[in-house]
Amino acid sequence: MVRSGATEQTDARRPVGRRGGAADTRRDILAAAREQFARGYNGASMRAIARDAKVDPSLIVQFFGGKDGLFIATIAEALRPGEELDAVLRGGRGNLGPRLARWFFGLWEDPARRYPIQAVLLSAASHPTAEQLLRRFITEEVVSRVAGASPRKNARLWAELAGSHLIGTALVRYVYKIPPLSEMPTAKLAKTVGEVLDGYLGTAAARS
Amino acid sequence: MVRSGATEQTDARRPVGRRGGAADTRRDILAAAREQFARGYNGASMRAIARDAKVDPSLIVQFFGGKDGLFIATIAEALRPGEELDAVLRGGRGNLGPRLARWFFGLWEDPARRYPIQAVLLSAASHPTAEQLLRRFITEEVVSRVAGASPRKNARLWAELAGSHLIGTALVRYVYKIPPLSEMPTAKLAKTVGEVLDGYLGTAAARS
Numbered sequence: 001m002v003r004s005g006a007t008e009q010t011d012a013r014r015p016v017g018r019r020g021g022a023a024d025t026r027r028d029i030l031a032a033a034r035e036q037f038a039r040g041y042n043g044a045s046m047r048a049i050a051r052d053a054k055v056d057p058s059l060i061v062q063f064f065g066g067k068d069g070l071f072i073a074t075i076a077e078a079l080r081p082g083e084e085l086d087a088v089l090r091g092g093r094g095n096l097g098p099r100l101a102r103w104f105f106g107l108w109e110d111p112a113r114r115y116p117i118q119a120v121l122l123s124a125a126s127h128p129t130a131e132q133l134l135r136r137f138i139t140e141e142v143v144s145r146v147a148g149a150s151p152r153k154n155a156r157l158w159a160e161l162a163g164s165h166l167i168g169t170a171l172v173r174y175v176y177k178i179p180p181l182s183e184m185p186t187a188k189l190a191k192t193v194g195e196v197l198d199g200y201l202g203t204a205a206a207r208s
Numbered sequence: 209m210v211r212s213g214a215t216e217q218t219d220a221r222r223p224v225g226r227r228g229g230a231a232d233t234r235r236d237i238l239a240a241a242r243e244q245f246a247r248g249y250n251g252a253s254m255r256a257i258a259r260d261a262k263v264d265p266s267l268i269v270q271f272f273g274g275k276d277g278l279f280i281a282t283i284a285e286a287l288r289p290g291e292e293l294d295a296v297l298r299g300g301r302g303n304l305g306p307r308l309a310r311w312f313f314g315l316w317e318d319p320a321r322r323y324p325i326q327a328v329l330l331s332a333a334s335h336p337t338a339e340q341l342l343r344r345f346i347t348e349e350v351v352s353r354v355a356g357a358s359p360r361k362n363a364r365l366w367a368e369l370a371g372s373h374l375i376g377t378a379l380v381r382y383v384y385k386i387p388p389l390s391e392m393p394t395a396k397l398a399k400t401v402g403e404v405l406d407g408y409l410g411t412a413a414a415r416s
Contacts, residue, residue, distance in 0.1 A: 135386050160389040168376020178343050181368040
């Protein structure tokens with residue numbers, strides 16, 4: 001698993017200040033990072049993130065280990081694979097495709113999660129380090145989890161095909177907003193795309 | 209159909225110079241535009257495009273009508289829907305999905321076409337004008353064509369779902385390069401994804 005550097009520090013290590021706690025500081029840093037990463041990986045400045053979050057730059061290093069760790073934490077915070085994806089997968093193989101699709105499109109319908117995902121995808125498309133970080137995160141945190149739910153051989157490949165469909169559909173629907181796909185009710189879209197995901201994952205006929 | 213402003217000028221209107229002809233000038237401008245649009249729609253400067261293409265800025269307006277027209281021409285030049293996509297569609301409904309997928313992935317395997325497509329997708333994800341131009345182009349030049357080959361009701365929706373799968377898979381494979389999808393032989397990938405496209409388009413069982 002990718003070390004996200006996102007573990008919260010204990011209060012003992014937190015500098016005294018006006019803040020409510022380490023969780024608030026972490027949240028403020030992530031919010032500032034999201035804005036900065038929207039300018040691309042290179043465009044994001046640690047100094048600007050510290051300024052926007054109203055923290056000392058050394059705190060970012062302490063919380064996230066540096067720019068790479070902060071980038072990973074931005075993805076992790078938006079996708080939450082260890083919490084939400086795992087919860088979807090724990091629901092078993094029955095109807096897994098539509099449930100995965102509903103969860104994924106739900107992320108894109110929440111601006112607080114959609115913009116970080118968009119920022120990360122854009123950064124990774126234009127900077128090799130960000131590309132590498134995204135690849136590692138998707139492989140280790142997302143594909144491996146979904147593959148674990150598939151009974152097929154080469155499950156990672158099928159999981160990735162399923163994921164690639166979801167990403168493309170989210171882009172067309174939420175970023176490029178191309179009708180009629182952008183106007184389709186989410187539940188209907190999740191059912192339609194979900195059937196294809198079940199086909200890829202070999203989970204269509206199975207009932208857990 | 210979108211007016212691309214990409215029609216070549218007659219030689220009579222071409223300024224006298226060292227160039228071979230209007231087609232060369234056009235190609236040089238498009239090559240420079242591709243580099244500039246890689247910086248995003250806002251980042252692309254008409255002045256810099258003229259400088260890189262070694263032409264007078266007024267020539268860009270004359271050839272492409274301005275920045276919007278140049279953006280559309282960049283997409284059109286990379287995708288060539290009126291030539292290549294039409295040729296694929298003229299092949300009939302039999303095996304249409306795999307043929308569409310092979311054509312689309314082939315674009316991404318040619319750097320001269322992949323980078324403009326990437327630049328356009330990135331620009332459109334970060335600038336409203338570029339987003340609007342891309343949306344119009346995809347709707348009028350791509351979705352309408354593919355929908356015309358589908359016997360299904362709501363064919364535009366199915367065509368868009370098919371297209372969204374292709375875009376996502378191309379991103380995961382060629383931009384983010386996530387294995388094992390990035391390492392799958394193209395012919396096998398086109399067959400696998402193509403079957404899903406045929407399912408969406410209702411062209412799987414049909415033989416023209």
